[in-house]
Amino acid sequence: MKEITYQKAINEAIDEEMKRDPSIFIIGEDIGKHWGGSLGELAGLFDKYGAERVRETPISETAILGGAIGAAATGMRPIAYLYFDDFLGVCGDELINQLQMKYMYGGKTKLPLTITAYIGAGLSAAHQHSKCLFGWLMNISGLKIVAPATAYDAKGLLKSAIREDNPVIFLEHKVLLLSRSTSQIPNEEYTIPLGKADIKRGGSEVTVVAIALMVHRALAAADKLQEKGISIEVIDPRTLVPLDKQAIIDSVKKTGRLVIMDEEPKTGSAAGEIAAIVAEEAFDFLDAPIKRVCAPDTPIPFSPVLEKFWMPDEEDLIKAINEIM
Amino acid sequence: MAIEKEKLIDMYRVMVRIRTFEDRVFKEFAAGNIPGFVHLYAGEEAIAAGACANLRPDDYITSTHRGHGHLIAKGGKTDRMMAELYGKKTGYNRGKGGSMHIAEVDIGILGADAIVAAGIPIAGGAALSAQMRGTDQVTLCFFGDGATNTTRFHEGVNLASIWKLPIVYVIENNVYAETTPVSYAMNIPNIADRAVAYGIPGKTVDGNDVLAVHEVVGEALARARKGEGPTLVECKTCRYYGHYEGDTQTYRTKQEFEECRKRDPIPRFRKKLIKMGVLTEKDADKINQEMLEELDKAVKFAEESPFPEPRETLEDVYT
Ligand SMILES: Cc1ncc(C[n+]2csc(CCOP(=O)(O)OP(=O)(O)O)c2C)c(N)n1
Ligand SMILES: [Mg+2]
Numbered sequence: 001m002k003e004i005t006y007q008k009a010i011n012e013a014i015d016e017e018m019k020r021d022p023s024i025f026i027i028g029e030d031i032g033k034h035w036g037g038s039l040g041e042l043a044g045l046f047d048k049y050g051a052e053r054v055r056e057t058p059i060s061e062t063a064i065l066g067g068a069i070g071a072a073a074t075g076m077r078p079i080a081y082l083y084f085d086d087f088l089g090v091c092g093d094e095l096i097n098q099l100q101m102k103y104m105y106g107g108k109t110k111l112p113l114t115i116t117a118y119i120g121a122g123l124s125a126a127h128q129h130s131k132c133l134f135g136w137l138m139n140i141s142g143l144k145i146v147a148p149a150t151a152y153d154a155k156g157l158l159k160s161a162i163r164e165d166n167p168v169i170f171l172e173h174k175v176l177l178l179s180r181s182t183s184q185i186p187n188e189e190y191t192i193p194l195g196k197a198d199i200k201r202g203g204s205e206v207t208v209v210a211i212a213l214m215v216h217r218a219l220a221a222a223d224k225l226q227e228k229g230i231s232i233e234v235i236d237p238r239t240l241v242p243l244d245k246q247a248i249i250d251s252v253k254k255t256g257r258l259v260i261m262d263e264e265p266k267t268g269s270a271a272g273e274i275a276a277i278v279a280e281e282a283f284d285f286l287d288a289p290i291k292r293v294c295a296p297d298t299p300i301p302f303s304p305v306l307e308k309f310w311m312p313d314e315e316d317l318i319k320a321i322n323e324i325m
Numbered sequence: 326m327a328i329e330k331e332k333l334i335d336m337y338r339v340m341v342r343i344r345t346f347e348d349r350v351f352k353e354f355a356a357g358n359i360p361g362f363v364h365l366y367a368g369e370e371a372i373a374a375g376a377c378a379n380l381r382p383d384d385y386i387t388s389t390h391r392g393h394g395h396l397i398a399k400g401g402k403t404d405r406m407m408a409e410l411y412g413k414k415t416g417y418n419r420g421k422g423g424s425m426h427i428a429e430v431d432i433g434i435l436g437a438d439a440i441v442a443a444g445i446p447i448a449g450g451a452a453l454s455a456q457m458r459g460t461d462q463v464t465l466c467f468f469g470d471g472a473t474n475t476t477r478f479h480e481g482v483n484l485a486s487i488w489k490l491p492i493v494y495v496i497e498n499n500v501y502a503e504t505t506p507v508s509y510a511m512n513i514p515n516i517a518d519r520a521v522a523y524g525i526p527g528k529t530v531d532g533n534d535v536l537a538v539h540e541v542v543g544e545a546l547a548r549a550r551k552g553e554g555p556t557l558v559e560c561k562t563c564r565y566y567g568h569y570e571g572d573t574q575t576y577r578t579k580q581e582f583e584e585c586r587k588r589d590p591i592p593r594f595r596k597k598l599i600k601m602g603v604l605t606e607k608d609a610d611k612i613n614q615e616m617l618e619e620l621d622k623a624v625k626f627a628e629e630s631p632f633p634e635p636r637e638t639l640e641d642v643y644t
Contacts, residue, residue, distance in 0.1 A: 298638060305632040
């Protein structure tokens with residue numbers, strides 16, 4: 001085993017995959033030898049694989065994603081570094097109208113491409129650099145969505161994402177990318193399949209489904225509630241599409257209570273979708289209303305005081321749990 | 326055309342105000358007093374100061390992530406700006422925007438946009454509105470070299486060209502978009518050459534010469550006001566600090582950096598004004614001193630201002 005940061009996990013996953021498969025290349029802005037990605041997670045890859053396979057572009061999100069689609073359809077396996085997920089709007093057409101190529105052309109093509117993008121608030125980066133667009137992305141057919149919360153998950157899932165023969169978006173939370181905390185990973189190679197949730201903490205009274213950074217806040221809240229004698233099970237879906245419904249439903253069957261913690265405006269959120277699935281498929285097992293702990297339906301403010309109010313935190317989660325106990 | 330003495334001194338004062346503001350932000354950011362992402366305009370002052378000196382109060386501008394200089398040149402007050410950077414309630418955006426979005430709509434600034442090139446079509450819309458409303462207001466649209474490689478640049482400028490919109494595009498060519506040099510990102514030596522593709526005038530000027538910027542942008546604005554359509558003005562410059570605060574700048578050699586500092590637009594203009602007899606050494610020093618004092622007050626105002634109430638997060642989503 002070894003200790004590794006979230007950032008290093010991403011670097012290793014891409015490095016190992018690029019070494020294994022020469023059809024993989026990265027395309028994006030400022031990913032080369034100076035910054036290695038704006039948060040440094042691609043450091044060293046340019047020196048190792050050169051300008052040919054770590055392809056820096058001008059500011060061109062549309063050409064980056066469109067180009068990745070064309071290359072993927074013709075034998076390459078691109079990683080489109082989209083930078084902040086907030087910039088996905090610039091290539092919105094590629095996302096909603098072009099990634100669906102396989103389906104539209106009668107199943108005759110495949111698009112083995114991975115999009116990477118930073119997500120999340122917590123850095124006072126204001127509305128245009130802080131969003132988690134989970135719900136928005138889940139509404140796009142033909143796209144798989146990964147949002148890891150730990151270094152272990154990030155590495156194993158990114159390797160699987162790159163090997164996938166379908167478009168996958170891999171979302172990296174900025175607070176986790178900048179965190180120095182580490183998790184243990186095996187020295188040997190491993191992958192984690194898309195579509196498998198992880199029980200981050202076992203418990204018996206309330207199921208909390210938390211996504212990305214929120215997993216850590218849910219775990220912290222669970223510790224506090226444990227002291228009060230309330231037992232929380234924390235489930236990290238890790239991939240939103242495909243979603244491991246069974247893991248969530250199995251947990252709800254045991255606990256009878258569900259709270260979903262999700263860092264995005266409540267309306268149209270991933271939390272809404274998860275709540276709907278449980279209401280539809282496991283209603284009989286619920287002993288209390290489903291609760292969603294989300295951000296308010298507003299853009300994301302800059303001031304740390306406002307941003308803290310905007311982001312769901314442990315207190316919000318504890319309050320919601322107390323309401324259904 | 327000779328520029329009145331007062332206007333020359335004003336331009337100088339604006340440049341010094343921007344520099345003093347940016348140097349102070351540099352310090353306060355390093356001290357941990359300013360949260361978020363900060364992109365400094367130092368080194369590029371002649372562009373905002375020279376271009377905006379041509380504007381009427383009712384004209385519009387659009388700005389970028391590197392927007393402090395534009396706001397000051399359009400009449401922004403440094404105390405309310407500093408308060409915004411500190412995330413305070415008294416800031417121009419009431420703490421909602423921060424450095425990357427600092428703007429005052431009431432003085433004609435339609436946003437400091439942190440999505441590169443997003444201001445270009447919005448500026449076109451403001452120019453279209455002025456045209457449709459039958460006013461002779463003009464819009465000055467600021468953006469960087471990097472922005473000219475995007476879809477929005479092409480769509481925005483092309484549309485403005487066919488409708489002869491009253492707009493002037495001011496390209497701040499500081500040679501880099503983050504770490505990416507212009508020489509890598511495009512195949513042409515002068516960005517102004519792109520104007521040919523739209524059948525509009527394109528001018529390249531020394532962006533560190535405030536009088537040159539003032540003159541070229543002034544002519545372009547006069548054309549726009551007369552209904553003769555848009556102009557592309559490329560101002561060649563360089564930035565003093567990194568792309569953002571925290572940038573290690575390994576992509577710039579020390580020599581390149583020193584050459585940039587040698588082109589400093591402020592001492593250059595100061596020397597010229599003294600030679601022209603517009604300012605004495607003493608007058609110029611006095612302006613510097615006044616700006617330092619103004620910034621001390623601005624920081625004090627920011628420090629002493631309250632944070633917004635957390636629930637203000639919920640305000641201003643809809644009208
Ligand atoms: C659509 C979009 N892509 C990428 C970025 C990240 N980014 C922020 S500033 C910048 C460089 C902008 O360069 P330029 O237009 O030359 O302006 P400068 O920073 O040099 O003033 C980039 C790539 C962004 N904010 N928006
Ligand atoms: Mg630039």
